[in-house]
Amino acid sequence: MYGRRVFACLFSLLLLMPVARAAGDAARGAQAFRICAACHSVVPDRNMTGPSLAHVWGRKAGSLASFDRYSPALQRSGVVWDTASLDAWIKNPAAFIPHNAMTFPGLQDAATRADLIAYLKALGEGKTLPPTAQGGMGGMMGSTPQRPDLKQLKAEDTVTSIRYCRDTYYVTTADGKTRAIWESNLRFKTDSSDLGPHPGAPVMLGAGMAGDRAFVIFAKPEEFDAFIRRHC
Ligand code: HEC
Structure with a gap:
């Protein structure tokens, strides 16, 4: 009886451990964001394949008014983007919200997910971030690829x-x-x-x-x- 309770306690501690570790690092998250940057910008309302993630923190899923291509599944999910929901989404989008339109297989590494979430949170809070994250000059390894300004071409x-x-x-x-x-x-x-x-x-x-x-x-x-x- 008692032993089982101790076991249950230990077990839930084990479950909690990754969460306790999961205080991500926004600067590392800014680097990791290159995984997402082919489809997402962090410039407000600059939408690409996916919606801008500038103010995704605390936002209701599927609610960015300037983005016209949300799936009904995401819009109807009732999810609000916070640490827990972003973690589940980035880990396995198809499992978290079936029939969504984000063609991304998911990111298994919990530490990188935590870094990404810290980054998205910092963005939402308007914190200053490294230039690579804010879309300085793109193209280099490890920086966010930027779309060229087509008015500036030769x-x-x-x-x-x-x-x-x-x-x-x-x-x-x-x-x-x-x-x-x-x-x-x-x-x-x-x-x-x-x-x-x-x-x-x-x-x-x-x-x-x-x-x-x-x-x-x-x-x-x-x-x-x-x-x-x-x-x-
Ligand atoms: C291949 C393109 C692609 C990649 C890569 C991608 N996404 Fe997405 N993302 C999308 C699309 C498309 C949607 C809209 C999905 C829908 O409507 O079902 C989306 C939606 C989202 C949303 C919900 C936004 C909202 O307004 O509700 C979040 C959060 C998000 N992506 C985070 C990420 C993160 C973090 C990464 C990198 C780990 C990533 N995405 C990688 C295409 C992508």
């Missing part, structure tokens, strides 16, 4: 016309060069955010590399028609 990236003939797009840029790209390797996108291109000045990205895929990004979809001319 002439060689600014598209002036696009001609389509048979199976090929001929994309001419402001430096006078024309590149021939197989239609299957060219994607057209829009970026209506403050980082998007100037209206009427779409930009091309990725064409210089392996030549197997490039993007032309317009300010708005109405420009597709205006730019792409079929002519052989």
Whole structure:
């Protein structure tokens, strides 16, 4: 009888231990956030594949007004983001809220989860964080990748016309060069955010590399028609 109670006590202590250890470190969390940064920014209302996490701490799940792509599952979950709910979510999103739309397998390492949560909490409290976390210059190992400002690109990236003939797009840029790209390797996108291109000045990205895929990004979809001319 007594022995069983002691055992139960020890057992719950064991269960509590990881929680007691879980005082995460926000600065380490800022580094770990690169796991999330492909889909999330920490700039208020800068939404990507996922919603901005700038003020996620204490927020009701699925409630950021500027994000239009929440799953019904997340919106209906009734979850409020705090240490316990964030931990369960980051550990295994599909188990915590089935049918959600975050295609992330989950992070098994409890210490890293605690660091991430400390970071999101610090952000929510408006604490000052290392520059890597706030989106300084991206691209380096260990820093948060940043989207480029498409208004700042060079002439060689600014598209002036696009001609389509048979199976090929001929994309001419402001430096006078024309590149021939197989239609299957060219994607057209829009970026209506403050980082998007100037209206009427779409930009091309990725064409210089392996030549197997490039993007032309317009300010708005109405420009597709205006730019792409079929002519052989
Ligand atoms: C592949 C893209 C992707 C990755 C990687 C990703 N997320 Fe998400 N995240 C999403 C999407 C999409 C949603 C919206 C899910 C939904 O509506 O069901 C989301 C939602 C969330 C939410 C809920 C926000 C809200 O407003 O309710 C939190 C919190 C979150 N993610 C944290 C993280 C953290 C922390 C990481 C890194 C460990 C991460 N995510 C990695 C795409 C991603």
